[in-house]
Amino acid sequence: MDLASIGAIDGGGCARLALTDEDAAGRDLVVGWMHELGLTVTTDVIGNVIGTWDVGKGSPVMTGSHIDTVRTGGKYDGNLGVLAGLEIIETLQESSFVPTRPISVGIFTNEEGSRFAPDMLGSLVYVGGLAIEEALDIVGIDGARVGDELERIGYNGATPCPGFAPHAFVELHIEQGPVLEKTNVIIGAVTGVQGISWQEVTIIGQSNHAGTTPMSMRKDPSYVAAKIAVFLRDLADRYGGHQVCTVGKVDIFPNLINVIPAKAVMTLDVRNTDEGILKKAEKEITDFISSLSQSESVEISTRYLARFEPVVFHPQVIDIVEKVSVSHAPSVVRMPSGAGHDAQMFARVCPSAMVFVPSVEGISHNPAEFTAPEDLVMGTNILLQVLIELSQIEVFDS
Ligand code: GLV
Ligand code: MN
Ligand code: MN
Numbered sequence: 001m002d003l004a005s006i007g008a009i010d011g012g013g014c015a016r017l018a019l020t021d022e023d024a025a026g027r028d029l030v031v032g033w034m035h036e037l038g039l040t041v042t043t044d045v046i047g048n049v050i051g052t053w054d055v056g057k058g059s060p061v062m063t064g065s066h067i068d069t070v071r072t073g074g075k076y077d078g079n080l081g082v083l084a085g086l087e088i089i090e091t092l093q094e095s096s097f098v099p100t101r102p103i104s105v106g107i108f109t110n111e112e113g114s115r116f117a118p119d120m121l122g123s124l125v126y127v128g129g130l131a132i133e134e135a136l137d138i139v140g141i142d143g144a145r146v147g148d149e150l151e152r153i154g155y156n157g158a159t160p161c162p163g164f165a166p167h168a169f170v171e172l173h174i175e176q177g178p179v180l181e182k183t184n185v186i187i188g189a190v191t192g193v194q195g196i197s198w199q200e201v202t203i204i205g206q207s208n209h210a211g212t213t214p215m216s217m218r219k220d221p222s223y224v225a226a227k228i229a230v231f232l233r234d235l236a237d238r239y240g241g242h243q244v245c246t247v248g249k250v251d252i253f254p255n256l257i258n259v260i261p262a263k264a265v266m267t268l269d270v271r272n273t274d275e276g277i278l279k280k281a282e283k284e285i286t287d288f289i290s291s292l293s294q295s296e297s298v299e300i301s302t303r304y305l306a307r308f309e310p311v312v313f314h315p316q317v318i319d320i321v322e323k324v325s326v327s328h329a330p331s332v333v334r335m336p337s338g339a340g341h342d343a344q345m346f347a348r349v350c351p352s353a354m355v356f357v358p359s360v361e362g363i364s365h366n367p368a369e370f371t372a373p374e375d376l377v378m379g380t381n382i383l384l385q386v387l388i389e390l391s392q393i394e395v396f397d398s
Contacts, residue, residue, distance in 0.1 A: 003029055003067065003083065004075040013367025014075060018068040018110035018121075019047070019146065024153035026067045030082060030107060037089050039105070043157025045132050046125040047109040047150045050163070053089045056101040061391045062166035062350075063088070063383060064106030065173060065342055066122070070114045074369020076174045076376075080357075082107050084172045084380040088387065101167055101391040108342045109155075116140040117198060118306030123345035128162035162349075168317060168390040169346035172355045172383045174371050176339045178362025186375060187329040187382060188356030189322040192313050193337040193344040194242060194273040197282055198306035200265065201228065201289065204299040207254070207262035219297045221264035222252050227296075231288050232268060235281060242273040243281065244338070267305070273336050275309050311344040314351035316397050317390065321353050324385045329378055339364075351396045355382055 006029060007015045007022030016022040027049065034041050034051035041051045052060055065081025085105030092099065108126070113119025116138050118130075125135045136147030150156040175181075180188055205219035225247075232245035246269040253263040268285065272278040286302070293300040318334070325332040337344075337354065346352045357379035360370040 001075070003079055007069070009072065009367055011367030012075065013369065014069045014073050015071050016067065016069045016073070017071055017115040018112060019115070019144075019149035019153055019155075021153070023068050024155070027107065027153075027155060030067060030086075033086055034105070037086060037093065039089070042159045043155055044126065044159035044161050044163055045157060046122050046135055046161055047155035047157065048122040048126055048163070049107040049155070050104050051086070052102050052104040053093075054102050056099050056391065058101050059164065059167045060102035060104040061387050062104040062106060062169045062346070063171060063387060064104070064108065065171050066108050066111030068110055068112050070112050070365050072367060073112075073365060074367055076369055076371050077176065077364055078111055078173070080174055080371070080376060080379070081172045084376075084383055087380055088384040091384065099388055099391045103387060103391070104166060106342070110146075111340075111342055113198075113306060115142070116146055118308075119196070119340050120308075120342055120345050121146070123342035125161045126163045127345045127349045129345060129348065132161050165349040166346070167350065168393075168396070169343055169350055169352040170317065170321065170354065170383060170386050170390065171341055171343040172357070172379050173341060174359045174364065174369070175356040175362075176359050176364035178359075179335055180333070180356060180358035181360065181362060183333065185331040185333045186358065186378060187325040187332045188335045189318055189325055189332060190313060190337050190354035190356055191318055191334050192273070193311045193339075193341060194271045195275055195278045195310040196306055196308045196340055197268075197270040197278060198304065199268045199302050200305055201225075201268060202301050203264045203266075205260070205262060208260045210258040210260055213260060218260055221261045221298060224292055224296050224298050224300070225250055225252070225264040225266050227292055228266065228268070228289065232270070232285065235284060239272075239277065239281065241277075242271075242336070243277065244271050245269070245281075271338070273310050278310075308340065308344065311347050313343070313347055313353040314396065317351045317353035320389050321355055321382070321386055324389065325355065325382050328382050328385070355379055355386065
């Protein structure tokens with residue numbers, strides 16, 4: 001709740017877009033808590049903060065998540081995963097329990113991707129999926145550059161990326177969807193994360209008078225943007241299954257009632273658990289856009305903002321999450337994640353998985369996001385036990 005008071009917005013939510021003053025203030029608060037626990041705290045070149053409890057031997061088991069939010073975010077998305085990690089270390093310290101390996105808690109930069117695309121930027125750079133030079137040069141929706149903003153808020157650290165590969169990585173997160181609540185299940189043992197395709201589409205038409213220009217003579221970007229939005233919705237309905245499509249952002253220029261726009265810029269968020277189906281959806285969208293550009297006499301260009309294939313988590317780690325969850329919770333289900341998460345990046349470098357707790361009414365990326373305190377506690381207890389068990393494993397099954 002203290003963290004949620006930073007960047008608080010109406011309705012009980014948070015606005016801490018990545019690398020803003022609010023993100024910086026949130027980071028300062030949580031880093032202070034890391035120091036109070038006696039953790040060794042490092043900040044790397046993309047601003048990821050890793051707090052490590054230096055006990056035991058060997059490479060650390062790692063947990064964590066993000067504390068940046070979308071502009072209309074809730075209190076729990078990401079924040080739970082970071083604070084649960086600190087709570088676990090505090091609990092173990094208070095009970096004088098010494099784990100077999102060090103435990104690290106990460107705060108990863110710009111997981112949300114709302115200000116700077118791609119999402120999961122910090123963990124992507126951490127695992128070597130994007131060169132730091134490229135990451136620092138990313139320009140956000142407000143024209144700011146990642147490198148400049150990191151420096152401005154004082155989180156341009158010196159620790160190099162890629163970072164060390166942890167022994168294992170497990171992230172606790174709210175589900176952000178309705179599955180657990182609808183089925184009366186308390187814990188999700190997450191099997192993987194669906195593939196994400198983000199594109200920005202720019203449509204250039206001919207700005208003109210809304211009253212005098214005959215319909216047959218128009219080159220209208222807002223009409224074309226609407227057609228694309230409807231096509232995506234229909235595509236998702238046709239495909240069914242895990243296919244989801246969203247047009248979350250449309251900017252029309254000059255955005256006036258009596259002017260046919262000159263330009264529209266829109267975003268497409270297309271996701272599926274199956275890479276083949278995701279590719280098919282992308283091809284259909286590309287073909288539709290090119291046919292529209294012909295039929296409506298507009299210029300359309302597209303660029304990728306993010307593209308991540310579906311990720312399958314490590315079977316042994318999923319088994320441990322499921323086994324521990326069954327011993328704590330009345331009901332547990334294996335499920336894929338619909339949202340992107342830092343754990344999907346760590347899956348590239350170490351055995352990884354996730355624990356989900358329910359989101360009331362499946363609402364997230366919304367100030368009304370809520371998870372019952374007892375579910376937060378249960379998820380955190382499960383994460384504690386999972387980290388202990390993982391730290392005792394010497395070598396994972398390949
Ligand atoms: C990240 O929160 C996403 O959009 O899945
Ligand atoms: Mn999140
Ligand atoms: Mn989110």
